[in-house]
Amino acid sequence: MLETVIAGRRASGFSAVVPLPMEGLRLGVRIEDGAVVAFDFLLPGTAAYRVSYADGGLAQRCAEQLRQYFTESSFHFHLPLAPEGTVFQRRVWSELAAIPSGQVHSYGEIARRLGSSARAVGGACRSNPLPIVVPCHRVVAADGLGGYSGATAGRMHRIKRWLLAHEGYRDGDDRRVAATA
Numbered sequence: 299m300l301e302t303v304i305a306g307r308r309a310s311g312f313s314a315v316v317p318l319p320m321e322g323l324r325l326g327v328r329i330e331d332g333a334v335v336a337f338d339f340l341l342p343g344t345a346a347y348r349v350s351y352a353d354g355g356l357a358q359r360c361a362e363q364l365r366q367y368f369t370e371s372s373f374h375f376h377l378p379l380a381p382e383g384t385v386f387q388r389r390v391w392s393e394l395a396a397i398p399s400g401q402v403h404s405y406g407e408i409a410r411r412l413g414s415s416a417r418a419v420g421g422a423c424r425s426n427p428l429p430i431v432v433p434c435h436r437v438v439a440a441d442g443l444g445g446y447s448g449a450t451a452g453r454m455h456r457i458k459r460w461l462l463a464h465e466g467y468r469d470g471d472d473r474r475v476a477a478t479a
Contacts, residue, residue, distance in 0.1 A: 313360075316360075316365070325339060334378065334379050356378070360377055372400070387426075393408050401467075406440055434446070434447075436465075443459065
């Protein structure tokens with residue numbers, strides 16, 4: 299069971315810090331004006347402070363929904379989101395949000411739908427401030443998994459592999475794999 303650690307804004311800038319079931323990581327949740335604006339992956343050992351929820355319960359709802367996703371990979375998030383980005387980035391993020399759990403789309407597929415390039419879609423994915431909830435991990439290269447948060451190897455790439463496996467996708471699977479719980 300995941301325990302939520304709440305962080306004080308002055309100390310860390312996060313409304314909540316949620317432990318993730320991978321590599322000892324935690325997710326820092328940033329909330330502004332009643333909406334979730336960003337998540338940050340926090341490395342093991344990052345300091346956090348235990349305080350009460352002070353945002354009308356949104357930090358707690360966000361933490362609970364993240365826990366639910368890590369219990370049930372097909373869980374659909376219901377949170378007010380307000381990510382900052384360009385018009386193009388927001389169009390890409392909207393496409394990402396429409397990809398069901400357990401399925402992947404290629405950078406090229408999304409680019410064709412938007413009349414853009416795969417590289418531009420990859421850049422928008424790299425800039426996604428709400429990974430997991432706006433599932434950029436569900437976007438893959440034509441010839442493999444592609445990157446995650448700008449990395450094609452290392453910890454961030456392992457996170458992408460873990461998230462896809464959690465949702466029932468395996469390297470080499472058909473692009474429309476159904477999710478398994």
